[in-house]
Amino acid sequence: MFKAPQPRISPRRVVPSARPVPRLLLVAGLLALGACGQSPVVESAPAALSAAALPGQDLGPHVTVFDPGMPVSQIQAVLDAAYAQQVDNEMGERRYAFFFKPGTYGTDAQPLQVKVGYYTEIAGLGQNPGDVVINGKVEVYNRCLGADGASNCLALVNFWRTLSNLTVQVNGAGQDGCRASANFWAVSQAVSMRRVNIRGGNLSLMDYCTAGPQYASGGFLADSQAGTVINGSQQQWLTRNSVVGNWTNGVWNQVFAGVIGAPSEAKFLAEPYTTLDTTPVSREKPYLFLGPQGAYQVRVPAARTETRGTSWAGGPTxxxxxPLGEFFVARPSDSAQTINNQLARGRHLLLTPGIYNLDQSLSVKRAGTVVLGLGHATLTAVGGAVPLKVADVPGVIIAGVTLDAGTVESPVLLQVGSKNGNNGSKKHDPADPTTLSDVYFRVGGPHIGKADVALEVNSDHVLIDHTWVWRADHGVEGFSGDTERWRTNTGRNGVVVNGDHVTATGLFVEHFQQDNTVWNGENGTVVLYQNELPYDPPTQADWMNGGTLGWAGYKVGADVKTHRLFGGGVYVFNQNNPSIQTESGFVVPATPGVRLHHVMTVNLSAGTIRHVVNGVGDAATTEKIGVPVYLPEFP
Structure with missing residues (x-):
């Protein structure tokens, strides 16, 4: 039985790619001399991280705003200090946002080379990505978990970081030959790259320079442009509404929607690509920028249908x-009542970086309200509260927010619409869907967590654009073993969708104790679904759905008539008891209107999924570890 080094690592995150990495990458990896060091976690923020905001527009002590007139060395020092603090701070409490005013940062001789750690947001403050240029790099490397700080280096727990709204002019001056070969973005779940233009060099989604095993399991790229993208060891990935010059290789499940230059899916099975010419429904994430008079403003992109390419190719999105004046700029010290009073007055909400402990719900009741989190602002349930509720109204946007379960069970962490549809009177607008962008969920990890359901969507016409819904498989809660985790760190379902016409682009749901995703609404569409079944059921009896072996990674309700899924995977690793079996990864009603396109299961080295969908498809067993079992179409 596999036992990973501390902190515990998801075993998916150590399974070699079932498909070969390009030869040039293997050679580069063998020749690389780089290694990833471990810096101690510093409990107090360095003095260099104090905020530098505009007069009268203070965004809090954990937001830093850079000006192109500042010396490159000074900016580099601030960012290096943040990285040293955050590189190993996976379960920590500090959150940071670093913004760049319009201009160019770094020179050919002295590039700005940024490394991004946990709970860190890097973003430009321009109207368009070209308004801020980083002459250098913005990178994420493998994290080294060996005791020597230079071994067992991988990207499989590189979570919770954000890059957006700028251009990277790749410049590796001063780096060794391997490091200089690309801009490295070696990440896994809960990491987004949006509105970014990578030019002058390759974008690599794996770190082939640091001592191995070099595995990665992401991820999400949207509204961006790049030349050659090296997929490398990324097991699954969604690229949406972007432009790429070339995409190299793939592992299990690479999905493209509305991407100019995307690879064809014509050779599926030989090549693991799922390609939609357009994205059915999309809306880009709101972003902070500086207006003509230098005041902060928030751009709220419009929803679009059947689109391809970037939103900014022809000018502003x-x-x-x-204006920022229409927002209540909240601090973690503000109570739920204080924030709700401001929402009730009709203000939008900007959550500055930090952890908000909530003993009652933040209630968003007004149509068109924007809730924008900076620096992975985190809402934590206290006393079994529901941290965030959205009424049955159109056009609400929740973006850049993480929701954490507390030690007392919450019925749900984010509820969109009430179950009775506000006494039967649902209000929705297909042209202005309520949208969740980069909204992440945790049940456990930094502390014991308990939630019956993480995300519940009852409203119609909702767009979920990139979410990771995670019942933690590792953390710092102090559990003595997996059985204690199973009994204590509890979560029944990750996602429950009861609304109609709900679309999800980039839906990642992991480790819940019954059906991980339950989709009861009609006319649902999902573009990329990734799931890991829980690692920790102690016995088969603990993993039974009545008389059925186990629960589904993805279940469509029995009465649903129309549903579409493009590119889905369910993975199994029954670490606590490798004899456990699951009947099917996907369970759907047998009706012509429910269609699954390119779905698969895979064994990560323990347990068994007997079939892919509804008793159809071969078993994912330990006889073929890391080898996906595909169904190109169902039915």
């Missing part, structure tokens, strides 16, 4: 602009 279509949408509306809100």
């Amino acid at each position: 279509a949408g509306r602009t809100l």
Whole structure:
């Protein structure tokens, strides 16, 4: 039985790629001399991280705003200090956002080379990505978990970081030959790259320079442009509404929607690509920028249908602009009542970086309200509260927010619409869907967590654009073993969708104790679904759905008539008891309107999934570890 070094690592995150990495990458990896060091976690923020905001527009002590007139060395020092603090701070409490005013940062001789750690947001403050240029790099490397700080290096727990709204002019001056070969973005779940233009060099989604095993399991790229993208060891990945010059290789499940230059899916099975010419429904994430008079504003992109390419190719992204004065700029010290009073007055909400402990729900009741989190702002349930509720109204946007379960069970962590549809009177607008962008969920990890359901969507016409819904498989809660985790760190379902016409682009759900995703609404569409079944059921009896062996990674309700899934995977690693079996990874009603396109199961080295969908498809067993079992179409 596999036992990973501390902190515990998801075993998916150590399974070699079932498909070969390009030869040039293998050679580069063998020749690389780079190694990833471990810096101690510092409990107090360095003095260099104090905020530098505009007069009268303070964004809090954990937001730093850079000006292109600042010396490159000074900016580099601030960012290096943050990285040293955050590189190993996986379960820590500090959150940071670093913004760049319009201009160019770094020179050919002295590039700005940024490394991004946990709970860190890097973003430009321009109207368009070209307004801020980083002459250098913005990178994420493998994290080294060996006791020597230079071994067991991988990207499989590189979570919770954000890059957006700027251009990277790749410049590796001063780096060794391997490091200089690309801009490395070696990440896994809960990491987004949006509105970024990578030019002058390759974008690599794996770190082939640091001592191995070099595995990665992401991820999400949207509204961006790049030349050659090296997929490398990324097991699954969604690229949406972007432009790529070339995409190299794939592992299990690489999905493209509305991407100019995307690889064809014509050779599926030989090549693991799922390609949609357009994205059915999309809306880009709101972003902070500086207006003509230098005041902060928030651009709120419009929803679009059947689109491809970036939203900014022809000029500013279509949408509306809100002055910061229309937002309540919240601090972690603000109570739920204080924030709700501001929402009730009709203000939008900007959550500055930090952890908000909530003993009652933040209630978003007004149509069109924007809730934007900076620096992975985190809402933590206290006393079994529901941290965030959204009424049955159209056009609400929740973006850049993490929701954590507390030690007392919450019925749900984020509820969109009430179950009775506000006494039967649902209000929705297909042209202005309520949207969740980069909204992440945790049940456990930094502390014991308990939630019956993480995300519940009852409203119609909702767009979920990139979410990771995670019942933690490792953390710092102090459990003596997996059986204690199973009994204590509890979560029944990750996602429950009861609304109709709900679309999800990038839906990642892991380790829940019954059906991980339950989709009861009609006319649902999902573009990329990734799931890991829980690692920790102690016995088969603990993993039974009545008389059925186990629960599904993805279940469509028995009464649903129309549903579409493009590119889905369910993975198994029954670490606590390798004899456990699951009947099917996917369970759906047998009706012509429910269609699954390119779905698979895979064994990560323990347990068994007997079939892919509804008793159809071969078993994912330990006889073929890391080898996916595909169904190109179902039915």
